Amino acid sequence: MSERQTFSYLSQTFQAAGIEPKTKYGQNFLIDLNILDVITRGAQLRADDVILEIGTGMGSLTKKMAPHVAHVITVEIDRDLQVLAARELEANPNVTMLTFDVLRNKNHLRDEVMETVCAKLAQFPNSKFKLVSNLPYNVATPIISNLLSVSPRPERMVVTIQKELADRIVAPPSCKDYSALSIWMQALCDCEILRTLPPSVFWPRPRVDSAIIRVKPNEAKRSRIQDLNYFHTTLRALFFHRRKFLRSQVFTATQDNLTKPQVDEILLKLGHKENMRAEELTVEQIIDLIEATRIASQGHKPLES
Numbered sequence: 001m002s003e004r005q006t007f008s009y010l011s012q013t014f015q016a017a018g019i020e021p022k023t024k025y026g027q028n029f030l031i032d033l034n035i036l037d038v039i040t041r042g043a044q045l046r047a048d049d050v051i052l053e054i055g056t057g058m059g060s061l062t063k064k065m066a067p068h069v070a071h072v073i074t075v076e077i078d079r080d081l082q083v084l085a086a087r088e089l090e091a092n093p094n095v096t097m098l099t100f101d102v103l104r105n106k107n108h109l110r111d112e113v114m115e116t117v118c119a120k121l122a123q124f125p126n127s128k129f130k131l132v133s134n135l136p137y138n139v140a141t142p143i144i145s146n147l148l149s150v151s152p153r154p155e156r157m158v159v160t161i162q163k164e165l166a167d168r169i170v171a172p173p174s175c176k177d178y179s180a181l182s183i184w185m186q187a188l189c190d191c192e193i194l195r196t197l198p199p200s201v202f203w204p205r206p207r208v209d210s211a212i213i214r215v216k217p218n219e220a221k222r223s224r225i226q227d228l229n230y231f232h233t234t235l236r237a238l239f240f241h242r243r244k245f246l247r248s249q250v251f252t253a254t255q256d257n258l259t260k261p262q263v264d265e266i267l268l269k270l271g272h273k274e275n276m277r278a279e280e281l282t283v284e285q286i287i288d289l290i291e292a293t294r295i296a297s298q299g300h301k302p303l304e305s
């Protein structure tokens with residue numbers, strides 16, 4: 001039971017079942033129950049929410065959320081844990097447990113995940129879809145980025161991840177953590193760290209600090225980008241050689257499509273000095289820059305209406 005997910009309860013239950021936490025699956029269980037409150041408060045649970053949880057574990061977060069929402073779909077890769085969690089959750093009829101790897105491959109969620117979410121959303125009209133999870137750290141990035149391209153997108157994601165990853169997601173310009181990932185996430189979503197967590201709130205203790213992050217996809221932000229694929233590819237290419245100057249970064253990222261004079265014209269019109277670096281530009285400036293290269297590479301005159 002969630003109120004019992006303490007170190008002694010977990011270790012005794014594991015011992016009785018003859019199992020141990022599996023590092024390869026990122027099995028670090030929350031044993032500070034106040035943290036579950038921080039997660040659920042950040043999720044602003046509502047009676048008509050359809051929640052996706054990735055990483056059921058022993059079902060403590062699942063059990064805390066279930067009474068407050070329409071339905072929880074929870075996915076767990078480890079059959080041993082699924083058996084224990086099923087026992088914990090048997091009194092919760094509004095929980096669907098799925099037992100498989102949530103990822104078909106790095107770039108795709110398993111189809112059954114969104115099929116199950118869509119079926120539940122259809123069952124509860126006006127419901128909101130949210131991801132609320134203490135995520136397995138080794139697959140946190142593909143899970144978050146895959147959920148930005150599914151339909152429907154989650155209204156929000158409130159997840160526990162490595163602090164290092166959270167810092168990269170929310171990093172501002174000119175900071176060492178500011179990267180293609182920061183810009184990609186901030187260009188599409190409102191991202192906020194709700195709480196940083198020391199290793200001591202988990203059993204077993206992870207070697208790194210963690211953070212609870214809230215990511216809210218923002219359709220107005222997303223609509224500024226005309227071609228998401230082009231934006232993503234060019235963004236990654238821009239940051240591939242971090243220490244190069246902007247002119248060279250833009251030319252390398254667009255060299256199949258643009259000439260050096262075209263790149264110079266774009267930088268001049270946007271008012272960027274050649275000796276700047278991409279990491280000094282704000283998210284909005286990067287969006288404008290990549291959009292200008294996209295228009296120019298289509299044969300239009302850049303930045304002229």
Ligand code: SAM
Nearest residue numbers: 025028029030055056057076077101102134136
């Ligand atoms: N929700 C529990 C809690 O807060 O105590 C457990 C969280 S633990 C950090 C992550 C869970 O994700 C583990 O139970 C692990 O077995 C599961 N997991 C790891 N990789 C997974 C994957 N690819 N698909 C589904 N579940 C996975």
